[in-house]
Amino acid sequence: MPSPQQARAQASAITSAPAAPEPEPSPASQLRALFDRPRLSPGQRRIAQYLIENLTEAAFLSITDLADRVGVSQPSVTRFAAAVGFSGYPALRERLQSMTLGTRGGAEEHRGNELQAAVDAEIENLENLRRDFADPKAVIDTGRALSRSMPLTVLGLRISVSHAEYFAYAARRIHPDVRLVTRGGSVAHDALLQSREAGGTWVLAFSMPRHATETLVAVRVARRAGLRVALVTDLALGPVAAEADVTFATGTGSRLVFDSYAATGVLCAALLQAMTDADPERTQVRLEAYEQLAEEHRFFLRD
Template sequence: MRSGQRARAQASAITPGRRSPETEPAPADKVRALFGGHRLSPAQRRIAQYITDHLTEAAFLSITDLAERVGVSQPSVTRFATSLGFTGYPALREALQPIALSAVAGSPGAGEGDRSNELQAAVDAEIANLESLRRVFADTDRVLELGRELARSVPLTILGLRISVSLAEYVAYAAKRIHPDVRLVSRGGTVAYDALLQAREAGGTWVLAFAMPRHANETLAAIRAARSTGLRVALITDVTLGPLVDEADVAFTAGTGSRLVFDSYAAPGVLSAAILQAMADADPERTQLRLEKYEQAAEQHAFFLD
């Protein structure tokens, strides 16, 4: 039997064509049944969990994108597929796609109600990310210590490339209100290296870097360049393993919402604000002085409507 036929046969075995709505298993249950009965390594269990949690997206990802999202290598994804009895990842994806499409379609005749539910599911996923971050904040020592280190680094470099630029710009904009010298690096390559080298020569000791999916090769290169100049790197990302985390001196993980076409960043945004708070608290006198001066300038030059 060819791989595609076997994949369809396996999928049909767990999704019988004639079931009443009351007995039709949920798409997540179908996926778990597809994965069940196989001895999976820890890395493979992470892949299985990601696919189950993000089925409607994961079933259509390339092997490269899936590996990046999970934080594993492409060969790990291939080994995962073959451990389930498929000839490779394309055959596994072929089996997953009908299940994913049934999850999107919902019941016959479903319309805007399902679209609304999909948006609610995206919010629910972000709530789960925030709950996970809340548990991390049960022990604030690491965040407070990082805030002290970043506050002492003059200049302080904020690094964010490609999709991560928005988070880096937010932190850099706010940090400039409480820190005397903040430098934003939002371009990679030799431009980033030049900026990092200048920051180190000016006395800087830390870089705060952001790496959201899809993780850019330029970000990894910039982090390595920062380390080569003698700068230490604090990383905010969505994965707990991988080359980016390996290169960082300190790493904080905050999950991203991946239920929509483009990721959402509720948890990374809150984590960023918490680090800014820790920076402000690290030197309260400087913070108060700078904030007062900024408010005076804002009033004098009418920066804002209110």
């Protein structure tokens, strides 16, 4: 009899055919697509990221206020508007306002406490991720690529260690050679070079705020070594994303002292599902072997 995890692996394969009409992309996704210009300067990327993260407020700011919030000059904002295809800042602001008024329609005034507000923010992040998943092709394709990489390296430094550890722990159940890198500097450098020499082709990297300089350095080392990089982050237009081959950007909860990562956790589970779908026979063999090992050594309590 298959274990619950084996049964779930068989029953939860990702399908690319939508069960219902595709919903409108989330405002954050629309802005990422709008601002995805390879020649944006670092200052322009800061403006773009501020607008993505603060749409409902930023859509009604004057050019002076927006420049002050981001820490750039007013001419920089004007040049940014032109760089992303608008005649000027007023035209860009009009577009932003139409987007945010659409998201506000029917929304009730928040009356809860700060903890409830934090949950509401994460619900919004999950809703945005659900809209992004309307087209699962990027997740499916990346899962296949990660599944084929022998070995597969998973990188997470500082606050991102916990995400990398979770992903690597689960991936080892379905992939024969997963290498976890949670230390930066020369240690990460060595690990990445060894992975490439052993035949690895991909690295899955996590970069969550506050974004570590050593993560950017490690991703650059991986690219120079010939490894491709899939990045999970909150910054679709950040400097680390600029170095990645594919980027999955999910919102993080920032209403409390420390960030929360509900959408990031779901995205990780989706990538793991895509890896199981990529090689279902290997998945079942490995899960069965693990269940036998767990039973033999009594890894888990009986519920």
